[in-house]
Amino acid sequence: MSSQINEAVIRDVITEVLSRLGSNGSAVSPAPAPAPSAPTASSSSYAPPSCGCNSGRSGGKHGVFATANEACDAAQQGFLQLQKKGIAARRKVEEIIKTMCADRAKEWGRIELEESKIGRLDHKIEKLQIIGLVPGVDWIRPDARSGDHGITLEEYTPFGVVGAITPSTHSIPTLAGNIVNIVAAGNSVVFNAHPSAARCAAMAVREFNKAIERETGIHNLVCIIEEPTLDSFKELCAHEAVRLLCVTGGPGVVKAAMQTGKRAICAGPGNPPVLVDDTACLKRAAESIIQGASYDNNLLCIGEKEVFALEHIADDLMQAMQTAGAVRLNAAQLDQLTRAAFTFKEGQGAGCPHPVVNRDLIGKDVSVLAEAAGIQVPDGTDLLFAETDENHPFVDEEQMMPFIPIVRVGSVDEGIRAALKAEHNYRHTSIIHSHNVNHMTAMARALDTTLFIKNGPCGAGLGLGGEGYLSFSIATPTGEGVTNPRTFTRVRRCVMVDNLRIY
Numbered sequence: 001m002s003s004q005i006n007e008a009v010i011r012d013v014i015t016e017v018l019s020r021l022g023s024n025g026s027a028v029s030p031a032p033a034p035a036p037s038a039p040t041a042s043s044s045s046y047a048p049p050s051c052g053c054n055s056g057r058s059g060g061k062h063g064v065f066a067t068a069n070e071a072c073d074a075a076q077q078g079f080l081q082l083q084k085k086g087i088a089a090r091r092k093v094e095e096i097i098k099t100m101c102a103d104r105a106k107e108w109g110r111i112e113l114e115e116s117k118i119g120r121l122d123h124k125i126e127k128l129q130i131i132g133l134v135p136g137v138d139w140i141r142p143d144a145r146s147g148d149h150g151i152t153l154e155e156y157t158p159f160g161v162v163g164a165i166t167p168s169t170h171s172i173p174t175l176a177g178n179i180v181n182i183v184a185a186g187n188s189v190v191f192n193a194h195p196s197a198a199r200c201a202a203m204a205v206r207e208f209n210k211a212i213e214r215e216t217g218i219h220n221l222v223c224i225i226e227e228p229t230l231d232s233f234k235e236l237c238a239h240e241a242v243r244l245l246c247v248t249g250g251p252g253v254v255k256a257a258m259q260t261g262k263r264a265i266c267a268g269p270g271n272p273p274v275l276v277d278d279t280a281c282l283k284r285a286a287e288s289i290i291q292g293a294s295y296d297n298n299l300l301c302i303g304e305k306e307v308f309a310l311e312h313i314a315d316d317l318m319q320a321m322q323t324a325g326a327v328r329l330n331a332a333q334l335d336q337l338t339r340a341a342f343t344f345k346e347g348q349g350a351g352c353p354h355p356v357v358n359r360d361l362i363g364k365d366v367s368v369l370a371e372a373a374g375i376q377v378p379d380g381t382d383l384l385f386a387e388t389d390e391n392h393p394f395v396d397e398e399q400m401m402p403f404i405p406i407v408r409v410g411s412v413d414e415g416i417r418a419a420l421k422a423e424h425n426y427r428h429t430s431i432i433h434s435h436n437v438n439h440m441t442a443m444a445r446a447l448d449t450t451l452f453i454k455n456g457p458c459g460a461g462l463g464l465g466g467e468g469y470l471s472f473s474i475a476t477p478t479g480e481g482v483t484n485p486r487t488f489t490r491v492r493r494c495v496m497v498d499n500l501r502i503y
């Protein structure tokens with residue numbers, strides 16, 4: 001009998017405890033489990049081979065490795081070290097990258113130009129001086145919800161190791177900006193740089209790591225493959241530790257990244273058109289076009305590449321461009337430059353030879369282009385231009401030279417249609433100079449680009465003279481837009497049921 005009572009009492013107690021637990025978890029308060037000191041599998045389950053020390057150092061030196069596999073293994077260790085050191089270490093890394101880029105801009109800008117041989121020294125330097133404008137740790141703030149059923153926190157948490165591909169057009173600036181974003185989000189990173197600007201990228205990684213090691217004790221947070229190849233790209237993408245890709249480059253690498261099966265944030269090609277209507281301030285339009293299209297010899301993916309101007313203001317616009325210092329080519333000079341700037345491959349294109357940009361002229365100085373066109377231009381000339389039709393190769397191809405074609409159009413509708421065709425659905429950047437909101441709206445809707453700038457140079461779209469923030473990786477085909485620390489995070493939700501709401 002007594003054992004029956006005992007069993008009934010015990011059953012009741014258990015039922016009561018379970019029901020109270022179900023409705024209010026605070027009914028029992030066991031001692032809290034200690035927070036795990038080592039990272040858990042939630043952020044990355046990949047366990048790299050141990051190198052026999054706690055620093056994460058392996059075959060490479062200061063983050064520079066011979067193979068992608070070594071670099072990825074080391075970066076995984078770097079990630080784990082960063083996880084232990086917390087937000088303060090992320091802040092320190094952000095400060096190191098920004099300060100070093102500003103302090104060494106002149107030296108590193110020169111080194112990058114000497115290696116890549118494209119662009120302009122003044123702008124190579126400036127692109128490093130402005131890395132301070134790239135958003136960092138302050139952008140990683142949780143979102144919270146509070147209500148009758150308690151509180152919920154959505155945290156922006158790291159993936160682990162990010163694989164990043166950088167372009168020849170701005171090697172160190174893209175690398176530095178990516179590091180600020182990626183590490184601010186708590187990740188480590190492995191770079192496969194463009195082969196024609198890989199030595200300067202490796203040098204920067206080495207210098208960054210020396211400072212990071214000294215200031216935080218973390219090794220191999222930022223890694224790079226010393227001699228990048230297509231094979232090292234494939235090895236990097238296939239490595240188990242790499243959870244996310246950040247690809248900045250042209251159509252080939254975007255396609256390759258999307259075929260890897262990994263999630264890829266792709267900052268792809270552009271061919272930004274500019275439309276100028278008859279309500280625009282032509283002086284402002286001319287000066288903006290020159291500023292944007294000549295920047296670093298037109299290497300920017302956001303840079304103005306072709307202009308469509310309403311017929312009855314086209315002459316005035318071209319006059320304004322000459323007044324602002326651009327040099328106009330006549331038809332014969334344009335023809336000569338076109339033959340130097342493009343080769344026409346038989347058998348490609350629909351019935352006619354397809355133009356292919358001559359890499360020898362990409363990013364070259366105005367004086368080199370002028371020589372190819374058979375003229376001399378005054379020192380300090382930033383941009384050449386000429387009138388063309390809308391089917392000209394300079395309109396159709398992303399040419400990346402300090403030359404811009406101007407096309408007359410009969411109406412705004414015709415200009416929008418031609419701009420859409422020239423943009424090739426990259427959905428990257430488009431620009432209008434106008435004070436007519438209907439024209440602005442129509443172009444914005446038709447072009448559907450990631451950046452749409454009104455009445456300013458392209459740089460305004462990245463916070464340089466317009467409101468906003470800077471990044472050298474604008475994710476266009478994959479839709480993340482101007483990349484920032486949140487782009488490199490996993491959103492994780494932490495829920496407290498029926499408690500901790502404080503009113």
Ligand code: NAD
Nearest residue numbers: 167168193194249250252253256267268269270301473474
């Ligand atoms: P690129 O495509 O030649 O090279 C970019 C990177 O991809 C390099 O590291 C290169 O080695 C690698 N690569 C190229 N083809 C590859 C392939 N098939 N498989 C694997 N890797 C490959 O570009 P680039 O000439 O250095 O840079 C200019 C291009 O990048 C332009 O099209 C420009 O618009 C674009 N770009 C875009 C952004 C953006 O934010 N959207 C920024 C800068 C440059």
